[in-house]
Amino acid sequence: MAHRLPRRTFLTTAGAAALGAAGMAALPGCGGGGNADATYRARAHPQAEAWKNRIGLAQGGDDPARNVQTAIENLCGKDGVRTFVRQGDIVVVKPNIGWAQVPEMGATVDPTVVATVVRLCREAGAATVKVFDNSVGTDAKCYQFSGIEEAAREAGADVFLCQRHRFRTVTFADPRCKRLKEWPIYDDVLTCDVLVNVAVAKTHNLCYVTLCMKNLMGTQGGDRGKMHQEIHQNLADLNVTITPTFNILDATRVMIDGGPGGGRKDQVVRADTIVCGTSSTTIDCWAADPAHLPWPKGHHDLKAVEMVARGAEAGLGTADPAKIEVAA
Numbered sequence: 001m002a003h004r005l006p007r008r009t010f011l012t013t014a015g016a017a018a019l020g021a022a023g024m025a026a027l028p029g030c031g032g033g034g035n036a037d038a039t040y041r042a043r044a045h046p047q048a049e050a051w052k053n054r055i056g057l058a059q060g061g062d063d064p065a066r067n068v069q070t071a072i073e074n075l076c077g078k079d080g081v082r083t084f085v086r087q088g089d090i091v092v093v094k095p096n097i098g099w100a101q102v103p104e105m106g107a108t109v110d111p112t113v114v115a116t117v118v119r120l121c122r123e124a125g126a127a128t129v130k131v132f133d134n135s136v137g138t139d140a141k142c143y144q145f146s147g148i149e150e151a152a153r154e155a156g157a158d159v160f161l162c163q164r165h166r167f168r169t170v171t172f173a174d175p176r177c178k179r180l181k182e183w184p185i186y187d188d189v190l191t192c193d194v195l196v197n198v199a200v201a202k203t204h205n206l207c208y209v210t211l212c213m214k215n216l217m218g219t220q221g222g223d224r225g226k227m228h229q230e231i232h233q234n235l236a237d238l239n240v241t242i243t244p245t246f247n248i249l250d251a252t253r254v255m256i257d258g259g260p261g262g263g264r265k266d267q268v269v270r271a272d273t274i275v276c277g278t279s280s281t282t283i284d285c286w287a288a289d290p291a292h293l294p295w296p297k298g299h300h301d302l303k304a305v306e307m308v309a310r311g312a313e314a315g316l317g318t319a320d321p322a323k324i325e326v327a328a
Contacts, residue, residue, distance in 0.1 A: 038168035040185065042092075042195040045084045045245050048278040051075065053318045055277040055286055057328040064252045065116040067274040071248070072120070074327040075276055080120065084245050085194055087125035092188055093117050093157065094244075095198040096215050097133035097148050099261050100141035106255035106268040108142070109200045111151035113250045113274070117196060118155035130188055131157040133218040136261070162186055167221030170241065176314040177237040179230055184221035185242060197244035197280060201271070201287055202255030202262065207231055208300040210260050211287050212247045212280035213239050213307050236310035239280055243316070249275040249283050256296050269294045281317030284308050286324050 045051070056075025058067040069080065076083040085091060095114045101107040114131065121129045131152040135142040139161045143149035152159050167184035189195060199215035206228060207214065213235045217227060219242055227234055251273035258267040271293055277283045287293055288305040302308070302321065312319035 038170050038185070038187075038190055040170065040190050040242050042189075042192050042243075042245055043084070044243065045278045047076075047083070048243075051278045052316075053279070053282055053323050054325040054327060055275050055283055057273070057275055057326050059271075059273045059328070061272060064110050064112040064250070064272075064274070067252070067272065068113055068116040068248065068276075069120065071274040071276045080124075081117075082124045085121050085124035085126050087127075089121075089126045089193040090191070091121045091126040091129045091194045091196065092192040093121065093129055093131050093152075093196045093198060094189070094215070094218055095131065095133060095148060096200045096218065097139075097142045097146050098136045098218060100137040100145045101262055102145055103147055104253070104265055104268065105262045106200065106202055106253040107260065107262040108146040108148065109198050109250045110252045111147035113248070113252065114148050114157075114198060115151040115155040117198060117248060118152050118157040121194075121196070122156045126194070129157045130192070131159045132162055132186075132188070134162045134186065134220060135218070136224075162221075164221065172237055172241045174240050176240045179233045180237040180241075183227075183238070186219055186221065189219045189242065194245045195242070197247045199247070199249050199280075200253075200255075201249060201251040201273075201293055203257060203259030203295070203299065205259065207235075207307060208305050209284075209288050209295070211284040212244075212249055213284050213311060216242055216244070216280070232306035232310050235307045236314050236316070239311055239316055240314050244280065245278075247277055247280045247283055249287055251275065251287065251293055254293050254295070256294060256299075279317030281308055281311030281319070282324060283317075284311070285317065285319050285321060286326070289321055291321075 056071040058070035095109040099107040166187045172180045199212040204210040
């Protein structure tokens with residue numbers, strides 16, 4: 001189990017660490033990350049390549065837990081999460097806990113979705129399920145207001161705040177990485193057996209929408225501002241290097257304006273949709289399409305969401321909706 005600092009101690013320590021790291025930030029990496037030879041080791045899903053253009057979909061009703069289980073079983077069959085979680089695994093479930101907002105604001109993953117994923121992983125035999133995010137806001141408030149901390153713990157997860165000294169520099173050595181050369185990634189992401197990426201569907205003021213590909217920014221340390229420079233290519237590079245075992249998009253609520261932080265209930269539309277798959281790029285291709293989720297009229301078209309095209313160019317999935325196989 002990961003060591004937890006008392007929250008007040010953590011926040012004080014984190015602030016000091018952030019100040020110390022600021023002077024070390026330099027593109028393409030951002031310093032403050034320990035050993036440069038750290039590598040990501042989580043297993044790919046056994047059907048990762050075969051299902052690269054395939055998604056599991058569940059829509060309707062008002063029960064996010066049922067939709068999560070249905071979407072996974074639509075894709076994976078009756079074995080569900082057992083197709084990628086083994087007995088004794090260390091699993092990281094990385095939800096969007098980026099903002100100090102209550103669930104109704106749609107800025108973070110619905111806590112029931114996180115709790116369901118944790119429960120399914122534990123039932124599949126995971127020895128430990130860790131839940132955390134490198135939040136944009138004050139971490140403790142994000143965890144509390146979102147409801148994720150309480151729900152995940154009740155489901156059997158080890159929930160903790162990121163400790164700034166535990167980011168380790170990873171070299172982005174894959175030739176498909178066109179811009180990023182190295183970046184700090186959280187140690188628990190690097191050492192887990194299974195990484196489950198759990199994103200929420202909402203608008204974004206720079207890349208139109210934020211879905212599964214962008215949710216991986218919560219595994220990173222360093223300078224978020226520099227990551228946002230040429231963000232579409234950076235996100236493709238990140239997803240090449242940190243490829244989740246499984247991805248889940250929570251579109252129980254869709255934030256259609258004011259993203260990514262939100263702040264008004266009238267900016268959120270109930271969609272009661274869960275999408276899952278082995279490819280974050282393919283999920284984002286389906287979900288960014290205004291034909292599938294209730295994005296505002298005229299807000300964007302699929303081509304505007306360049307990270308999907310960049311992910312497809314890297315072979316991570318498809319940018320062509322006609323090539324997506326939907327298991328529903």
